[in-house]
Amino acid sequence: xxxxxxxxxxxxxxxxxxxxxxxxxxxxxxxxxxxxxxxxxxxxxxxxxxxxxxxxxxxxxxxxxxxxxxxxxxxxxxxxxxxxxxxxxxxxxxxxxxxxxxxxxxxxxxxxxxxxxxxxxxxxxxxxxxxxxxxxxxxxxxxxxxxxxxxxxxxxxxxxxxxxxxxxxxxxxxxxxxxxxxxxxxxxxxxxxxxxxxxxxxxxxxxxxxxxxxxxxxxxxxxxxxxxxxxxxxxxxxxxxxxxxxxxxxxxxxxxxxxxxxxxxxxxxxxxxxxxxxxxxxxxxxxxxxxxxxxxxxxxxxxxxxxxx
Numbered sequence: 001x002x003x004x005x006x007x008x009x010x011x012x013x014x015x016x017x018x019x020x021x022x023x024x025x026x027x028x029x030x031x032x033x034x035x036x037x038x039x040x041x042x043x044x045x046x047x048x049x050x051x052x053x054x055x056x057x058x059x060x061x062x063x064x065x066x067x068x069x070x071x072x073x074x075x076x077x078x079x080x081x082x083x084x085x086x087x088x089x090x091x092x093x094x095x096x097x098x099x100x101x102x103x104x105x106x107x108x109x110x111x112x113x114x115x116x117x118x119x120x121x122x123x124x125x126x127x128x129x130x131x132x133x134x135x136x137x138x139x140x141x142x143x144x145x146x147x148x149x150x151x152x153x154x155x156x157x158x159x160x161x162x163x164x165x166x167x168x169x170x171x172x173x174x175x176x177x178x179x180x181x182x183x184x185x186x187x188x189x190x191x192x193x194x195x196x197x198x199x200x201x202x203x204x205x206x207x208x209x210x211x212x213x214x215x216x217x218x219x220x221x222x223x224x225x226x227x228x229x230x231x232x233x234x235x236x237x238x239x240x241x242x243x244x245x246x247x248x249x250x251x252x253x254x255x256x257x258x259x260x261x262x263x264x265x266x267x268x269x270x271x272x273x274x275x276x277x278x279x280x281x282x283x284x285x286x287x288x289x290x291x292x293x294x295x296x297x298x299x300x301x302x303x304x305x306x307x308x309x
Contacts (some may be wrong), residue, residue: 001088001208003201006041009194012079015046015066022085022153029087030149036212038155038204039085042193045078047170050144057171070154072125072144074170080162080182082193082200085155090211096147099211100125103156106203107141110158113199116140116186127158129181138181158200160184160193 006013006021018041028034047065049058050072057074058065065074077083090099104120107127111118118140121128127141141158161184184191 001036001038001205001212003038003040005197006039008040008042008082008197009192012044013041015043015048015077018043018085019066019068022087026087026148026151026153029089030151034087036086036088038087038201039083040193040197040200041083041085042079042081043077043083045076045166047074047076049074059169061169063169068154070144070146072142075142075144075157076166076170077157078162078166080160080184080193082158082160082196083155084158084200084204086152086204086208088208088212089151090147091213092150094147094150095211096145099147099152099208100143100145102207102211103143103145103204104141106200106207107156107158109203109207110196110199111140111183114183114187114189114191114196116183129186135179138179138186140181140183140186158183158193158196160191160196 006018018039022039025034025037025039029036047059047063048068049065050068050070052071053067053073086103101120104125104127108118108120111127116129118127119130120126121137125143126139127143129138129140131137141156143156145152145154147153159180159182162182164180164182164185167180183189183196
C-alpha cells in the first residue's frame with residue numbers, strides 16, 4: 001500500500017482539486033494501473049454534504065456547500081484536520097461495513113497512542129470520545145465512504161487541532177445530540193496533521209491488511225512496465241489529463257536487433273578463402289521481438305456501496 005502525502009504540512013488543498021484526483025486515481029487502481037494508494041492531506045475550509053443530508057442540516061447563512069457522491073450527511077473539512085482518502089481494492093466478497101470498522105479501528109489505535117480513550121457508538125459511524133463530566137459523546141473522526149468497482153474512495157477526517165466553531169453552522173453528520181472534538185482539545189497537546197501522519201499510516205496498514213489479503217490480482221489494462229509513483233502532487237497546478245509520470249513506450253515490435261550470444265552451443269566458423277568474393281552485406285543477424293504484454297483483463301463491474309458519515 002502506497003501513501004501519498006499531498007502537500008501535507010506545507011499547503012492546504014482545494015477540495016474540488018483533490019476530489020478530481022481521487023476519481024482519476026480510483027480509476028487507475030480499479031484497472032490495475034496503480035497500486036492501492038491512500039491520499040493524506042489537509043483541506044482548505046469547506047463544507048461537504050453526502051447524499052442523505054437534509055436541508056435543515058445545511059448552513060443557514062448562505063455558506064457554500066459541496067455536494068458529493070459519498071454516503072452520509074454534511075461535515076466540515078479544514079485546517080488542523082487530517083483527511084485520508086484510501087483508494088484500495090477490497091477482497092471478495094466486498095464487505096463495506098467491515099471496511100468502515102477497520103478505518104475506525106485504525107483511528108482508535110492512533111488516539112490511544114496519544115493517551116486518549118475512544119470508542120464506537122452503536123448506530124453511528126466514526127470514532128467518538130465517550131460522554132463524561134466535560135460533555136456528551138464527542139465525535140473525533142468522521143467517516144464517509146463509497147465503493148465502486150470493488151475499490152474504495154472518500155474516507156475519514158480526523159480532527160487533530162481544528163477551530164471547532166466551524167461546526168456551529170451545521171448539524172455535523174446530521175447528529176444534534178452529540179458534540180465534536182479534536183485530539184488537541186482532549187489531550188491539551190499541541191499537534192498538527194503532519195505530526196500524527198506516521199501513526200495513521202502504520203495503523204491503517206495494519207487495519208486494512210485483512211480486507212485486501214487473498215484478493216485476485218488485476219492485470220494492468222495497458223501492457224507496459226509499471227510507472228513510478230509521484231512523490232508529490234502540486235495542488236496549485238491544474239490537474240493534467242492523466243496524473244502521474246508517462247510510461248515509456250516499449251521497443252517497436254519487429255525492429256532488427258542483434259541476437260544474444262549462443263548458449264551452450266559451439267558453431268565452427270570456416271576459414272575464409274582469400275579468393276572468395278566479398279558478400280554484398282555484412283552485419284548481425286536479426287530477430288523479431290515478440291509482442292509485449294498479455295491480454296487485457298477487465299474487472300467485473302460491481303454495485304456501488306455507500307456508508308454514511
